[in-house]
Amino acid sequence: MKRWFLRILGGLVVVLALAALSVYVLSERRLARTYKVPQDEVAIPTDEEGIARGAYLATSISNCRDCHGKDLSGGIMVDDGALGRISAPNLTTGEGGIGEHLENDDLVRAIRYGVAADGTALKIMPADDFNSLSDEDLGAIIAYVRSVPPVDELQPSFVLRPLGRTLVALGQLEIFPVERIDLAAPRPKTLKPEVSKVYGKYLAQIAGCTGCHGPGLSGGQIPGAPPDFPQAANLTPSGDVGDWRFQDFLSTIRSGKNPKGHSLAEEMPWRNFAGMSDQELRAIWLFVASVPAREAGTR
Numbered sequence: 348m349k350r351w352f353l354r355i356l357g358g359l360v361v362v363l364a365l366a367a368l369s370v371y372v373l374s375e376r377r378l379a380r381t382y383k384v385p386q387d388e389v390a391i392p393t394d395e396e397g398i399a400r401g402a403y404l405a406t407s408i409s410n411c412r413d414c415h416g417k418d419l420s421g422g423i424m425v426d427d428g429a430l431g432r433i434s435a436p437n438l439t440t441g442e443g444g445i446g447e448h449l450e451n452d453d454l455v456r457a458i459r460y461g462v463a464a465d466g467t468a469l470k471i472m473p474a475d476d477f478n479s480l481s482d483e484d485l486g487a488i489i490a491y492v493r494s495v496p497p498v499d500e501l502q503p504s505f506v507l508r509p510l511g512r513t514l515v516a517l518g519q520l521e522i523f524p525v526e527r528i529d530l531a532a533p534r535p536k537t538l539k540p541e542v543s544k545v546y547g548k549y550l551a552q553i554a555g556c557t558g559c560h561g562p563g564l565s566g567g568q569i570p571g572a573p574p575d576f577p578q579a580a581n582l583t584p585s586g587d588v589g590d591w592r593f594q595d596f597l598s599t600i601r602s603g604k605n606p607k608g609h610s611l612a613e614e615m616p617w618r619n620f621a622g623m624s625d626q627e628l629r630a631i632w633l634f635v636a637s638v639p640a641r642e643a644g645t646r
């Protein structure tokens with residue numbers, strides 16, 4: 348009797364060890380997968396105006412500083428006992444920063460395609476939003492990144508813990524934005540800022556509205572966001588914004604309070620967007636108000 352029990356126990360231990368090993372091997376293989384992306388020629392401006400445009404985009408539209416810090420010295424984004432830890436790196440040329448090691452081509456590849464210099468997929472970094480940046484705006488953002496003063500700060504390295512590993516091995520963790528990018532799609536060289544639906548859609552993409560609220564703007568669970576992240580609102584006519592006018596949208600973004608008096612969760616980066624001009628917000632509203640109704644959470 349006792350021997351049988353020990354044999355079964357021994358068998359179980361072997362099965363568990365094999366399962367853990369295959370999870371390890373599969374997740375490592377997934378992390379090591381490399382991508383071939385186009386090599387784009389992007390001019391990097393050196394004048395004040397170009398750098399100022401980049402600072403504005405990074406701050407008020409594309410949210411770079413929410414993850415990489417106000418001085419771009421980086422920060423820990425998630426440190427979860429079961430899933431793992433990921434930080435946004437220090438982008439400056441200070442000690443521990445990656446600014447010294449990356450060429451402009453590396454920055455273009457990272458921001459537009461979410462791919463590191465060794466060809467592996469960057470994690471969480473929302474390149475799927477930045478993928479539609481025009482060459483001109485992308486160049487301006489890089490000029491700004493290059494212009495910030497050095498800060499000495501080394502962010503802790505990436506760690507995948509058992510649950511995170513299992514989910515990556517099973518392909519159930521949406522942390523690789525490159526997978527959501529159409530690598531062959533053409534990118535605009537430049538775009539004329541105007542109050543139009545086309546320009547509004549462009550802004551909504553590079554501001555992450557479509558990344559968080561979904562391409563169809565119906566909101567719900569955000570791919571790759573930590574479990575305690577609030578659901579994004581349904582911005583289609585079947586959601587609460589269905590009867591809004593532009594003024595309601597404008598005052599919600601500028602004040603962080605919607606017409607019902609609800610203060611928006613800080614995860615919705617309205618403080619950044621409050622810095623956009625009336626014209627830009629009007630263009631975004633033209634786009635938002637044009638999408639068809641969708642049930643909440645159907646992306």
Ligand code: HEC
Pocket residue numbers: 405409410411412413414415424433434435436438445453454457458462463464468469470471472473477488492505
């Ligand atoms: C939602 C958070 C988030 C936002 C917003 C964000 N990043 Fe990142 N970024 C990350 C994370 C996390 C990494 C590290 C990815 C990794 O280690 O795989 C990263 C990595 C990078 C890298 C390093 C790539 C490399 O090759 O090592 C660059 C450059 C970068 N981001 C620039 C930007 C710029 C510029 C913006 C704004 C246009 C931006 N990021 C916005 C989270 C973010």
Ligand code: HEC
Pocket residue numbers: 550551554555556557558559560577578579580581582587588596599605609610611612614615616620631635
């Ligand atoms: C990082 C994710 C994220 C990004 C990027 C984002 N949102 Fe949101 N948004 C949210 C979340 C989460 C909520 C829900 C907040 C709450 O209920 O308190 C929200 C709520 C809203 C609301 C309030 C809706 C209501 O019914 O009160 C509006 C309007 C809105 N977002 C518009 C936008 C627009 C426009 C953009 C792009 C310029 C954008 N959001 C970008 C996450 C995001």
